């Protein structure tokens with residue numbers, strides 16, 4: 001796994017989420033499946049997890065790298081957006097747009113745009129708008145563009161010399177939404193029956209969060225309970241698709257069909 005981008009091949013699929021471990025919970029099996037099909041996959045975490053009840057941001061960085069290995073992700077990076085304060089600002093949009101341009105994904109997976117945690121639904125809008133901006137040829141990546149009163153910090157001076165995202169415009173072909181955190185009917189599911197165990201292990205790589213311990217005992221369920229919940233969800237979405245385990249997604253576009261006899265999922 002690399003965090004450098006320079007001349008890397010474009011990613012086939014990039015999953016963007018607010019927190020480390022969100023992707024593992026909502027679409028990790030799908031990413032692993034894509035990797036097994038020879039696709040290049042990546043994860044962009046918007047925050048580093050410094051607000052978590054358990055563990056430090058450094059713990060979570062190590063755990064995220066371990067999880068990425070299990071999911072066979074070829075690129076993973078965390079931005080420095082404050083945990084618990086994911087806001088859809090111009091600056092944050094540029095940060096995400098710059099990653100889109102560097103990694104040039106064909107497909108972007110975003111969180112669903114409604115949810116309990118503000119970071120999750122804000123990440124959805126922020127991600128969508130960043131995908132749009134990344135395709136604008138004349139986008140100005142200097143953070144203080146249009147704001148001459150903003151203090152020119154050392155970082156900003158650096159950004160001006162080598163503006164992040166000073167790469168070619170790029171807009172992903174497809175944006176889909178991982179809906180597992182929200183009770184909404186998906187438009188399609190991905191069969192992860194063969195990958196369920198690996199996905200669960202990727203989540204359990206976040207030992208600071210999920211191993212049984214004293215800290216946050218009232219907030220966090222025991223590991224056996226976590227497994228039961230995750231399995232129940234995967235079973236439910238599997239049932240909708242006529243398989244054992246699946247992950248749910250939503251696309252805004254309609255499905256395009258070439259051959260009626262090949263449409264999957266039995267009706268009666």
Ligand SMILES: [Zn+2]
Pocket residue numbers: 018019022117120
């Ligand atoms: Zn989260």
